[in-house]
Amino acid sequence: MAALAPPVAAIRVAVRRALADLPPGPVLVACSGGADSLALAAATVFVAPRLGRSAGLVTVDHGLQAGSAERAAAVATWAGAAGFVPVEAVRVEVAGRPGGPEAAAREARYQALAEVAGRHRAAAVLTGHTRDDQAETVLLALARGAGPRGLAGMPARRDLAGVPLLRPLLEVSREQTRKACAVLGLTPWEDPHNADPSYARARVRADVLPALVRALGPGVLENLARTARLVAADNAALDDLAATALAGVRHPAGGLSVAALADLAPAVRGRVLHAWARELGAPPAALSHRHVTALDTLVTGWRGQGAAHLPGGLRVIRRDGRLTRVGAAGAGAPPGR
Template sequence: MATLAPPVAAIRVAVRQALSGLPGDGPVLVACSGGADSLALAAATAFVAPRLGRTAGLVTVDHGLQAGSAERADAVADWAGRYGFTPVEAVRVEVTGPGGPEAAARQARYRALVEVARRHTAAALLTGHTRDDQAETVLLALARGAGPRGLAAMPVRRDLDGVPLLRPLLDVSREQTQAACAVLGLRPWADPHNTDPSYARARVRADVLPALVRALGPAVVDSLARTARQLAADTLVLDELAATALADIRDAGDGLSVTALTALAPAVRSRVLHAWARELGAPAAALSHRHVAALDALVTAWRGQGAVHLPGGLRVVRRDGRLVVEDR
């Protein structure tokens, strides 16, 4: 009996763990660009899902940012159909919006993936982010001066507008996905954006992370990913404490009590203020540390300052011992 290649086995085990116990009977949809990571994930899902009583589908997104992108998306969809996936969709999106092309493309991609998942009543969406991607995300968060939430990087599972998004390969290396493709005879597509130095992630991938590996050894990649896992666990607890605190404070009436906010630990209070600002309608993508710090100053460094202006045209003031939204 032929021995299963270790990279293929590792990826199948990771996918099985992610899919085991998944509720509902809808298909699982793999988001596949045709690169080594998502292609290895797709092949593993096609093997594992039927053995768990699941249908495996595939979605490929054409961002329209490169010549030949439509043909490439069609080629991925054609491969998926021949590989046994159903449903299979190639979706074209328009990349527009704030935050630069990377952020705009990501937002457009996830909107399209959610739309397809809802249409097929999918049990989950799967993406091929690897341990290397996680390490890169941690480094980018460090460079931005992000707090624990940013350093927690990508969660294994998150809710994406009501659709479960799973990342089964966060403990699998990019080297393993490339090796699995080679063993299975799959021919991945190399996205030129991944090596374009105009993108910050591409620079981290090509220069920063390899420099750390040379200086500190290959274990640094796993250490960075492990740091993300540990911070994610801590952040979850703090978020739960903040949700409870916000509910308690809200019981007192409209706005938030300054006295109650002052009694909270700083890490919990900042999360309460962030969550409250989002509830008021401040867009999450535009709400920054600077806004939350200004709200916190109304509580802890009150000197009669004026309103704090939040994204979305919101104005928060301190009045009669409470933080309230000022009428526009």
């Protein structure tokens, strides 16, 4: 028997680890037809049945390029022949969604994946993000001043409308996925957006990362990905502290106690305020560092100023020694002190 090619073996091992502790149910692979998701799909349809579960596939047509419907149909046809059940090709509308084109497409894609996963009672959805994608994410976060949450990169697991979204390939390189496709006789689709310099990620991929590799050596990709893992572990510990602290700073009359907030370490206080803002109804995607800073200023830089404005038309004021919500933007606020 011929030895299994190392890239194929590495991807299958990564998938097996990701599926090991899931509850019963099918797993769904999100597959664009690119090398990363195609290699992931091939590994999943091999591994999942050997773990006693079925593997399905979802391909999302964003409608942003000529021939996108045909590409989605081709991926679905391949998936059916490869043994995936169920197989769905889903068309989404990107126009009219908030954010730039990348953010809008991502939101539409994840919404579609969540709907398909819910319909089939999937145990998890798998995506093909690689170590290279993680390195790009860390660099973009650093350039944007995103702070620890951004530097933590993409988590290996997160919730997607109640279904685990898994990224098994975050320790697998893009080169390995391409080699795996070649070994398996698969022809990946090359997304033209990945080479479009109007997208920041495409510029990082084409120019910045290659320059870093030339200057610092190939280990820079793993070092960036490892940075994300280390920062994510620190974030998890701080978030646990913040969850406990949030319970301790609640004021009996509602809102949060200013005095108790002031006693917290800044890193914990910022997380407490972020969590509380989300609790009030601020949309997580729109809640930024400047919003949390505005809340923090009501605690640490109080000069009698007015309300801090949060996404979703929310306002928070300082009154009677506590931070409290006063309703939608535009409504009159009682005097603070």
